Structures are given as structure tokens and as C-alpha cells.
Amino acid sequence: MTSSVARGPYKPGKIRQQTQEKILQAATQAFSVHGFNGTSMQSIADAANVPKANVHYYFKNKVGVYTAVLENIIGLWDTVLNDITAEHEPKQALCDYIDAKIKFSRTHPRESRVFAKEMLSGAPHLQAFLEEDYQRWFSGRIAVFTAWIAAGKMQPIDPAHLLFMIWGSTQHYADFEPQVVHSLGTEALQQHHFDQAAATIKQVILAGCGLE
Amino acid sequence: MTSSVARGPYKPGKIRQQTQEKILQAATQAFSVHGFNGTSMQSIADAANVPKANVHYYFKNKVGVYTAVLENIIGLWDTVLNDITAEHEPKQALCDYIDAKIKFSRTHPRESRVFAKEMLSGAPHLQAFLEEDYQRWFSGRIAVFTAWIAAGKMQPIDPAHLLFMIWGSTQHYADFEPQVVHSLGTEALQQHHFDQAAATIKQVILAGCGLE
DNA sequence: TAAAAAATTGACTAATTGGACAAGAATTGG
DNA sequence: CCAATTCTTGTCCAATTAGTCAATTTTTTA
Structure with a gap:
């Protein structure tokens, strides 16, 4: 049998x-x-x-x-997030990154929230990550933005705070979902809400960086 | 005695x-x-x-x-946050709001984090707030932005998602402090970090809305 | 197929915690 | 100054919970 x-x-x-x-x-x-x-x-x-x-x-x-x-969550990022590299044009790289980040908020809200809660508690279990992999990734991105600005491909914007803006804006849809849901007067966030979010964020960030 | x-x-x-x-x-x-x-x-x-x-x-x-x-936290906002009204010009109103919001992240990080944690848990104790005061405030702001756009004072940007961007960007400095601290290579966030944050956010948001 | 290894499971324990309560101390108003 | 009220505090209890353990079953290997 x-x-x-x-x-x-x-x-x-x-x-x-x-x-x-x-x-x-x-x-x-x-x-x-x-x-x-x-x-x-x-x-x-x-x-x-x-x-x-x-x-x-x-x-x-x-x-x-x-x-x-x-x-597991940290591993997911490495898998899912497009990276911002100097080989790409700023506009394309930023769009790809924002799209990927918003997609992550849509497809992995639970993972996003666990990570956020850990941060809110002072990230006691993320010290190693913050001091190694993340630190390296972050300074690498700063270098990319700095190169873009030096090459005149982008307005001079503080790269660190620009990254925080993108992070904060995209995280928001997973981490503050109840607020977003009530604001938009919907029952739950749908694909088109995330599309609209990504479009708006890209519109503001690109124009904000003088890339339109 | x-x-x-x-x-x-x-x-x-x-x-x-x-x-x-x-x-x-x-x-x-x-x-x-x-x-x-x-x-x-x-x-x-x-x-x-x-x-x-x-x-x-x-x-x-x-x-x-x-x-x-x-x-107590909700009460603090009413006290501290400047409001966005149609009487003001978009540029001034947005600047004031961003400044006030960043200042709140600096002066009340604990309150910000309690609120964020509640949101992350689905906001079970904030239903009343979200459905009443907040709902009212939010739709009021949408109306202001819509009026500005109709009057040609501002590029057509989705007001809801623009507000989320401002919220997310400013909250980030209180809620993701460990990440920000490690990124900036500092021990703790100082006044000048918040100043630089506010300046960058204003720069990007204003240019992003065609207000420069 | 039989022994070894891996996986499953119920029962038990020690520690923590939210909350109740009643006795006593301090403060207030007349 | 005295009675009423407000406030303080030590003690106790029932419930929850992380973690242990040993017995049993299932799966693998040879």
C-alpha cells in the first residue's frame, strides 16, 4: 500500500x-x-x-x-531586495529599490513587524547584524550616492537621510497598517494600494532628487 | 520647622x-x-x-x-503638532509640520515607540482613536492638500501617501533609532542629527511637490 | 529485519506575575 | 483637635509559563 x-x-x-x-x-x-x-x-x-x-x-x-x-528575516532581504549600485543610473536604481521595498511590505508584513518591534526595543538581538553586514551595506550605498552626486547625476542630497526616508516611507505600509487602513477607508490593503504608494513615493523621491 | x-x-x-x-x-x-x-x-x-x-x-x-x-501620548500630539491648514501656503505648512514632527521624535522618543508598538500589534487599544479623532484629522488634511492642488499651488501628488511619507520619515528617527545610530556612526542622536534630518526631508518633500 | 538514531509526546516543576485585600499612616475639613 | 477621607504598604493567591525529563513511537541504516 x-x-x-x-x-x-x-x-x-x-x-x-x-x-x-x-x-x-x-x-x-x-x-x-x-x-x-x-x-x-x-x-x-x-x-x-x-x-x-x-x-x-x-x-x-x-x-x-x-x-x-x-x-530568517535578514536572510530574506538579501534574497529579495535589489541592490543600489553605481553601475545603474540613479533613477532606475531608486525605482527598483523602492518597488522591491514596497513589495516586501506587502508580501512579508509579519517579518517586517517582528524586525520593527526588535528595533523599537533597542535591537538587543541585532547588535551583530547592525555592526557588521548592515554597516557594510549602508556605507556602500552612501558611496554610491556620493559618486552619483559627484558625477552630477543627482542633486546634492544627504544620502543617509535620503535612505532613511525611503526606509521609513516603505516600512510604514507594513508597520503602521492599521493607521493606513483607516486612513484609506478600506478593509485591508490591496495590491492597488501598494502600487499607488510606490508610485507616489517614487514621484516624490525622484523629483526631490532632481531626477525628473 | x-x-x-x-x-x-x-x-x-x-x-x-x-x-x-x-x-x-x-x-x-x-x-x-x-x-x-x-x-x-x-x-x-x-x-x-x-x-x-x-x-x-x-x-x-x-x-x-x-x-x-x-x-497621554495622543494628548501630547494635539498640544505639540502644528496643524496643516489651507490658510497657510503649502511650503510653510509642510515645513512647520515636518519640523514639529521631527522635534517630537527627538523630545518624545519613548512616547513615539509605545505608539508604534501598539500599531505593530494591530492597534487593539486605538480603534476608537483611529475611527474618530484621527479619521477626522486625516480627511481634513486631505481636503487641504486637494484644495492646494486645485488652486495650482502644488503639483498633483496623492495627499494620503504624501502624508504617510512624512509620517514614516519623521517617525523613523525615534522608532528605528538603533539603525539610525549605527548608520550615522554616532553614539547617540544629537540635535544636529535631527536638524540635518529635518533639512533633508524638507528638501526632498518640497522639491518632490514642486514647491522650490 | 533488527539495532540505532531521530522524533514525538505527556507529565512535572520552579519561577514569575497580575491582582486582591486589609491594616495602618497621613492628610484634610469642620 | 477629632472624625472622615485619602493614601500607603506588606502579604497572600491563583494563573500562566519556560523549560526538563523520561518514556514511547517512528524512521533510518546496515
């Missing part, structure tokens, strides 16, 4: 990887709404449909689950 | 008001870092230098303390 074909071949680590992923998703959802302290191991287990002891089998402890969620 | 002058005249309700305020400030600080669930009544009491039972004497329960904090 249960042929190896029907069940699929057993691969070592497959169960581990699948159950871990299930727990990770459940935890991301829970942390995004209730925060670290507001989320119980039991509630994560329930949402993942495993007994609580099983969560402890795959993760050392609650902090272990939480840091795994954070690391 | 202890003259009534030295102690000041006893006013009924004075003690209540003072102790309540002390607890409220301690609670704001605690909630801003650890969130609702991460903050214990004991820790609030300790920070306010009163026994825990005293907190329960002035507030019905933990939710009572929390909503008092939120109401």
Missing part, C-alpha cells in the same frame, strides 16, 4: 527541516502580533500543530526561536 | 495628580522598551518608586495603566 514512491524517498534531515520551518512560520506570526514576551511557547506550538516539547526539541529555548526568526 | 510655606499649601488632588504622573512616566519608559507583556506592574512600581499596590490604587489594572499612557 504505502510504496516508497507514494511516501517519497526518506531523506535525512527532511523531517527536521520541515518541522523547523513550520515552527518558524508560526513563531513569526505570533511574535509579529504579540511580541517576544507576549508570545508563549505553547501558543507557537499550537499554531504549528506540534506539542510544546517538540518546539524545545528543535530550538534550544525561546530566545533560540526568536533569533532564528530574526535571522 | 516645617512651615506651611515650606511645604506649600495642601491642595486636594495634588498628591493624586503627582503620583499618577510619576507612575505614568515610569510606565511609558517601561512599555516603550519592553512592550505591554514584557512590562510587569512590579517594574513600573519600582521605577516610579512606589510599592506595587500603590499602582493598583491609582489605576484599575495593567490595561488601565497602558491606556492612560496611550491617551
